[in-house]
Amino acid sequence: MLIWQILIDGFAVSALYALGATGFTLIFGVSGVLNLSHGALMVAAVVAAWVAGGEWGVSSHLGAIFGVLVGFVMSLLTYFAVVRPLQQSSKIREEEKEIFILTATLLWGIMISELIAYLYTNNAKTVLPIVEGVVMLAGVRTPANEVFTSVICWLVIGLLWLLVNRTRAGKAVLAASMNPRGVTLLGVELSWIYVGVWAVYGMLVGIAGVLLGMFLGVSSYSVGPLTASAFSIVVLGGLGSVSGSLIAAYVVGYLETMTAYLVSPAYRTIPALLLLVIVMYVRPRGLLGRR
Amino acid sequence: MIAAAHLEVKGLTKGFGGLVAVNDVGFTVKSGEILGLIGPNGSGKSTVMKLIMGIERPDAGSVRIEGVEVAGWPSHRIARLGVGMVFQHSRPLHRQTVLENIVLGLLPDRLMRLLPDPEIEARARAIAERVGLSGVIDRRPATLPFADLRKMELAKAIARDPRVLLVDEPFAGLTASETMQFSELIKAFRDDGCAVLLVDHNVKSVAALVDRVFAMYVGECIAEGTAAEVMRDETVRRVYLGGSIETAARPESSFGDRMPFLQVENVSVHYGKAQALENVSLHVHQGEFVSVVGLNGAGKTTLFNAISGMLPYSGDIRRQGRPLRGLTPAAIARGGIVQCPESRELFGDMTVRENLDLGGQHATAEESRERMAWLFELFPVLKARQNQTAGTLSGGEQQMLTIARALMMRPDLLILDEPTLGLAPVILEQLSKALERLRQTTTITVLLGEQNVTFALPHADRVYVLEHARIVWAGDPSRFAAEAGTGYL
Amino acid sequence: MKLSDVRCAGAPILTAALVAGAAVLAAMIGSAAQAQTKEPIRIGVISEAQAVAGSSIPLGAQIAADEINASGGVDGRKVEIISYDDHSSSAEAVRAFQRAVNEDHVHAVIASYVSEVVLALEPWAGRLKTVMVTPGAASDVITQNIAKDYEHNKYTFDGYLTSTSIAQLVCDAAKDLLVDDLKMRTAVIMSEDAAWTTPLDARYETCLPEAGLKVLDHIRFSPDTTDFTPIFNKIESVKPDVIITGISHVGTQPTVQWKSQQVPIPMLGVSSQASNSTFWKDTNGATEGVLYNAVSGPDVAVTPKTLSFVAEFQKRFGNLPSYCGYTAYDVVYYLIDAIRRAGSTDGDRLVDALEKTDWVGTIGRVQFMGKDTPNPHSLKVGKGTIAGLMLQWQNGKQVNLWPREVANGKLRFPPFIKVGSAD
């Protein structure tokens, strides 16, 4: 019974982690950007869905779609207002761009979360679930929403996989992540690829955010932890490796769930952090990292 | 005693992954001697230098500095023992002056040294004087001409009075008079009793300076002796020049277009203060094969990158009369000017087929398929390897894939930058045949950049020679050997 | 060259920044302290504006000040509220406290509902000899410190209940509502790991068995927890009749997950966020059926003053006050009362006067425990002083169930709760 509980709960949480981290790693893989406003974008999507549902009283479906849309728009805004000006700046040396992008996205994240707290307080917000009620799985009473979350996460990850591996545009994105100069030589504009990737990232962030809002709920305090967890999962899996991120998401998700069940909820995050430190020492490139 | 070997290398071996980069290499450099370590790109000469300096750890073999075994030591200890190295590409301290950069080379490796020793500054000034930098001593590196940057690197390397001096490509990018100056500086060290190791591509460029030459090819020694002996050596000649060169040029008048397909007019490019191209003009007719011959650092890659729109330049580059300026590199490539860069830029984790598909992505699926069938005929080995990832291919196969991928784009003009880089002679043959077939069976226009004249001449209708950022010779390939060929050995 | 340039260039900027900063601040302060015929009584309010609980504090205090000023002030002196945002950070709160005392020369400070922050401020109240009253922090340690070192810490007063007395009130309510009415026998304590819950849990452990509820398990979790599934599953596995809560930093997330997992066990206890009127919206209605302790409620006439205050608050700010809103309103009144009685704003004399406080406010009759008790300067609790309430969310409304004298509804649970089914 306990085993089934851990398996089922861990699966849903891990699926959410996986979806959140996939977008993060995609952006890093293709454009080398570690977007530290990641958590803020997710929270923005949740709050948007909450506002649509709570203030305007639209249906849960419409609210969710609005949340995803806001995630999408915010992502493109992040790219055009913050990341691209720095990437194209001639005043900053190439080797220093990384720290600039990190600092700028951090500041941008702070701005977003402060604005949200100003407008809607920093109370935790939840999104009205699309499906309610509970189902019995292997004798475990599981919220239908949890099943829904897992299914949507994997559906989206599957669609992303198809997009990247089975379409020409996706192939070009994959190629750009291996060798940006190579795709330029083949007549593909890198700027199109970047915009496209940030757009896809926006959808992923929006969906992950809204699902998170339905499943667990977030507040403007969650901004930092959300970014940190995506960052650690991505690094644990190996930067830029999508499959590595998926594996790492499940490792972290299950480790946390097991700790919460078997040891104490108070120590939930500690084993995952220790694992991360060990991996950093033993295998500094992450589980499946190449770079 | 007098002729004690300052640097003694024996049985040096180093592999990267499965590839043996250096195999059982041994030589000595005596005090007051200059040894030229030469070899084409990929021959392992730079690795040898890094092994001596301790930047890489040798797998086997010994490196002795005045009898002290240093193989496997960290590089700072080797440096302290009296080895200095002049890097070809360096990153000077941008925010400090030239003087401070030289002072850096003189500092003791101690943490407690918080106040600059006034003596050090005086010594730095003396060194600057010696290498001819005293006029620019208060300037920052970014404002210096290229030759002065090289001098600054030299100054840093000699600051500690090394007994062994390693110099990587001493003359790359320098003008003739600058080369003279630099040679004099190096000779002065030899006369002071220093053992000097010069690493370069060609015998010719260092011949005047070196006492002996050690020639490498694919990780092994192929010849050793005086410059003249090595230049006469059969193996060396074959590696650099191949056999006798047959040319088959078509006269320029046979290309009927009134306006050349590609016109490059008075193009200049600067990297900071260094001039990489100086008023270069050339043209290529529709269907013509044009070779640009030049040594490393002469400006070939810069020229091609300017044509491909990857660099800012002054002057004009026109395609069928329309200027290319303002177009993005990708737009130029889509427009039909496709480059195969020297670095190949393959997608290493994708299969051969996927790489080719990406080349054909602007065409319809049908066109793309036909094109691929034709390419598999041209390069049969790619067909056999089509499901293998590009990163696992051999160097020659990778080069074929690069060319094939570019051809998938149905280019009007194909630019090939050093396709022979690091390839074995057998592979060169295959590549050569493929180019010949292209030339005979299609109307494609090709602009080829090479330092390997054996490869550059047979296919060429016309040849340009690029030297120190300028075109110094242009004409029919058959006249090349007589008029311009001496520098390419 | 460069050596000097950095410094030369740096110097003017540094001075400019300092001068500019100083000028701005000076201007601000100047306007705040503008000459008035009689020096006003200034009360500093330090709280977090972005938190629902905290944002009510300055608003409640302002209403009280306006009412006092409308009736002539204190011997012709106006009451002035100066508020500071501390983002619930101890360091910022210390800074704000110093500013309030040294710069704005306030006569007393009303500070924060977060125990951690109040504990950091407590020594500063002593160092700067300025009275500080917290309208919402619950940790017993605050008042225990006063017992330990009265001379230094006597300037601090806890204007809200201590955790221990809250726990006692919860136990009392649980006995009446659950044990007597519904025959419940067992409970699990679920509380967040924070300063205020340590004494709360300690009292729960003793008073729940006294009330007739056997404690089967005791779960403390990090306030950063987002996924409560393991916690609820663990609780469910020991089959208690009720979950006794001690949560304040978290609220929305456990409540929503309780509902979505349809945990069949009712929750009763302390859930500070549930006392906010916005909680229904934040949880999308998942809070239906949640029982929480409070000192006041929107439609509960605890004293004659309660409802008129709520009405005024709603009229002026468009929403209902959080629990700190009520207490802050009362604090201003009894501070002013003490100043009147002391005839001075001097710190030590104000402490003496405050210790003799006997004031009926919106939450009940306010009296402080004496200095020889274990918790000096904490509120006296019980019938006749502050009785506390037990409210339940029902259909978007906060309904009071206990004590029965002021109850305005009946206990009611959502369908997934199975009362009495556990054996």
Place this chain on the structure above:
Amino acid sequence: MTPTRSLASRILLSRTVWIGLSVVLLASTLPLYVSGYILGLLTMAYYFGVFSMAWDLLFGFAGEVNFGPSFLIGLGAYTAGILDNLYQPSIWLCLFGGAFASVAGGVVLALPALRVRGPYFGLTTLVAVLILQNFVIVAAGLTGGEIGLTVPDVISVDAGVNYWIALGFMAASGAVLYALSRSPVGLILQASGQDAVQAGALGFNVTKHKLAAFVISAFFSGLAGALLVFYLGAASVGTFVDVTVGVQVIIAAVLGGRRTILGAALGAVFLIAAGEALRPLGDLSTFIVSAMALVVVLLFPSGLLGLLTRARETT
């Protein structure tokens, strides 16, 4: 020209000292005519200035991006606070203990730094902070956990005295760090950060120098953290360890201008002063300060101080 130049540089050096000294002197007169609150504000700002300068030594000179300055700060602060709480030795001893713990932490942090690069190192430092944070909460008996640690002693309750201590400490740290960055060791450090291979070939033990940079950065971070504890009279995770504290330190350094040491202090004073000056704007003040910092980062990448030095360079 040659001999006069070195003479001139010596005069300029002394001019730097004079200008620095006069700024510090000017600042030290502030308590005479500025209110206690501004002093309190600047006291905090000065300690943050030291945090930022210490961070800049690691990033700007040794080229190591440390995402966890608050790991070093927190170690120093908590060690000093816990020592005072347990044994109540003289404050000096506590300060020394804090600085020492932080140095030990700096060495631990340096170990991965010498193995892994870029984002991987960044993450290791970030994880160090999270682990420290968890430790503080788990070991609540020792550290006060979520409640925070209240120390029995403070250095002084007088705003002026605290201000002078902070100013003196910042001036001293600034002088040492600046001198270090300008010294031969600073030059070697910069060379190691820029091109470790070449620095090795020039005969420098890169590992040793980077380790030293970590130790020095840790020493000043830890000491500043410990001093701040005895100024505030309390230590809490939110003030010393939280990632957001580290973020503020980094933002201050980038804002003021990287690789200048002094710019980092300027950035810290600016951030805190601006945050305070904007306080009347209400809850939006943090938003506006962040937005201003973002604009500086986007438009003037060399930072407040770098902007001016670069302008000088071209003339």
